[in-house]
Amino acid sequence: MDDVLPLATFFAKQPAESFTYFQPHGFDEKSIKRLVKNKAYLIFLVCSGKDIVGYYFLRCFFIGKSFLGKMVDHEYQGKGIGKMMCLSAMDVATHLHLRMFETISKDNLSSLYSTQKVLDTKLIEEMDNNYIYIEDFPKGSLN
16 A cells, blocks of 8 residues: 555646547556556556656456556656556466456557567457457467
């Protein structure tokens, strides 16, 4: 619970366009407190010193599926943080014997790039509003 206020502060300092494709939950303190208490979510923070520079989560389901969500601080984008988060999440999902999925807008090039650069992906479905539903795999595992 100690990370609730810093995480709310992290979200508050992101520009509005950071939320164009990322709206998995509320971003205020009350919403984050609820999220932290929800045992279906594994929440991870990437820090530089005391500053949060990345946030990602796996929402896990008892049927063996997990869904990855990720956001990199707008001032730290392009430094490999998104790729590291994808790799780390894949490692956690693999060790927990969970399949990992994402829904990503085809217009969200940075999110697509960070995933496809370090993971293999399989298209599950083309969705409304230019989104794709993909399953992620460790790089080289689909060969």
